[in-house]
Amino acid sequence: MSKTLIVTGGAGFIGSNFVLMLAELRPDWRIVNLDALTYAGNLENLTDVQDKEGYVFVHGDITKTADVERAFDEATKLGGDISVVHFAAESHVDRSIVSGMPFVQTNIAGTQVLLDVSRARGVERFVHVSTDEVYGSLGDTGFFTEDTPLAPNSPYASSKTASDLMVRAAIHTHGFPALITRCSNNYGPYQFPEKLIPLMVANAQEDKPLPVYGNGMNVRDWLYVRDHCEAILRVLEKGELGEVYNIGGNNEYPNIDIVKLILQALGKPESLITYVTDRPGHDQRYAIDASKIRDELGWEPRYTFEQALPLTIEWYQSQDVWLQRIRSGAYREYYAEQYGAR
Ligand code: NAD
Numbered sequence: 651m652s653k654t655l656i657v658t659g660g661a662g663f664i665g666s667n668f669v670l671m672l673a674e675l676r677p678d679w680r681i682v683n684l685d686a687l688t689y690a691g692n693l694e695n696l697t698d699v700q701d702k703e704g705y706v707f708v709h710g711d712i713t714k715t716a717d718v719e720r721a722f723d724e725a726t727k728l729g730g731d732i733s734v735v736h737f738a739a740e741s742h743v744d745r746s747i748v749s750g751m752p753f754v755q756t757n758i759a760g761t762q763v764l765l766d767v768s769r770a771r772g773v774e775r776f777v778h779v780s781t782d783e784v785y786g787s788l789g790d791t792g793f794f795t796e797d798t799p800l801a802p803n804s805p806y807a808s809s810k811t812a813s814d815l816m817v818r819a820a821i822h823t824h825g826f827p828a829l830i831t832r833c834s835n836n837y838g839p840y841q842f843p844e845k846l847i848p849l850m851v852a853n854a855q856e857d858k859p860l861p862v863y864g865n866g867m868n869v870r871d872w873l874y875v876r877d878h879c880e881a882i883l884r885v886l887e888k889g890e891l892g893e894v895y896n897i898g899g900n901n902e903y904p905n906i907d908i909v910k911l912i913l914q915a916l917g918k919p920e921s922l923i924t925y926v927t928d929r930p931g932h933d934q935r936y937a938i939d940a941s942k943i944r945d946e947l948g949w950e951p952r953y954t955f956e957q958a959l960p961l962t963i964e965w966y967q968s969q970d971v972w973l974q975r976i977r978s979g980a981y982r983e984y985y986a987e988q989y990g991a992r
């Protein structure tokens with residue numbers, strides 16, 4: 651059935667992959683993309699859909715009621731019932747360690763503004779895109795289930811947890827038609843090149859040092875971004891209101907193994923690996939039990955890491971201009987601040 655969707659953060663990594671996927675899988679859906687275009691938002695990701703009928707970009711900030719209202723006005727003009735998929739966030743743990751306040755503002759206050767306007771205007775469904783980092787850190791064994799107690803450790807994870815709880819409160823207090831997804835680490839096209847995989851690919855291509863935190867033995871559970879986007883679509887269309895769904899690919903790797911795989915794929919020497927001071931409070935291991943979404947909604951990842959890591963590396967190799975534009979300017983200042991003294 652045709653829908654009108656407000657997508658927040660649609661110019662970021664996962665949001666732009668989601669918008670591009672919808673153009674392919676649900677071409678008749680109308681989309682309003684509300685994005686503040688922070689350092690992480692890039693409209694160049696969306697050139698394939700920018701002129702599509704029924705696609706509207708609204709440059710606005712989710713912490714500002716007037717901006718969110720503007721997105722709803724555009725969605726109302728497009729017609730039909732409105733649903734929301736909420737990606738917009740400050741998303742980088744390292745940045746949250748440097749400064750927590752933008753995370754409180756966008757992730758917590760912004761989510762609350764979005765909830766308030768969505769409730770006032772009326773929405774069919776609201777998917778809140780969250781993260782496995784709300785569950786904290788695991789030892790060598792075990793998995794996060796939807797019932798694992800929330801125990802976030804970084805300012806980023808704590809702000810996402812707070813936003814999850816405000817969504818939960820809206821569901822329980824107001825009968826608000828929301829669902830929450832919690833996904834593991836994503837990789838794929840359009841990821842901002844300060845996150846592990848694109849950073850390592852970009853540095854290796856330029857024969858620059860690859861900064862591995864601590865001993866490189868922290869483990870993440872990696873999922874190809876397209877699989878995450880398909881899971882969100884499944885939750886939007888088929889999920890039970892009020893429920894939480896974990897999303898993951900059963901694909902755990904220590905960071906150092908990923909870095910070595912990237913070097914191998916690019917034919918670069920391991921001598922580029924540089925161990926740097928660990929991230930403060932660095933979570934040891936994330937691993938998702940995704941059996942609920944598999945059993946109840948029939949979603950499973952379609953890509954293995956062995957298929958999708960090479961695809962991702964090739965994508966970054968072919969997107970030299972995209973990468974260079976991002977790696978210039980403001981990003982350079984961030985990089986100097988993060989790694990200069992390490
Ligand atoms: P990203 O940082 O690449 O993109 C965030 C987008 O939100 C950008 O386009 C940015 O401009 C926009 N934005 C930021 N603040 C805003 C504001 N105040 N108002 C409007 N727009 C704003 O993030 P991402 O990696 O694409 O993550 C998207 C969502 O998925 C986040 O909520 C994140 O917590 C969640 N998530 C990410 C991962 C991952 O591995 N990247 C894993 C699980 C969950």
Ligand code: TYD
Nearest residue numbers: 743835844845846849861862863868870905
């Ligand atoms: P990141 O991509 O920042 O995701 P998150 O911290 O949200 O899981 O980092 C993934 C892992 O890679 C994490 O254990 C930290 C590590 N890492 C490095 O070792 N070096 C780096 O330069 C970066 C950015 C991350």
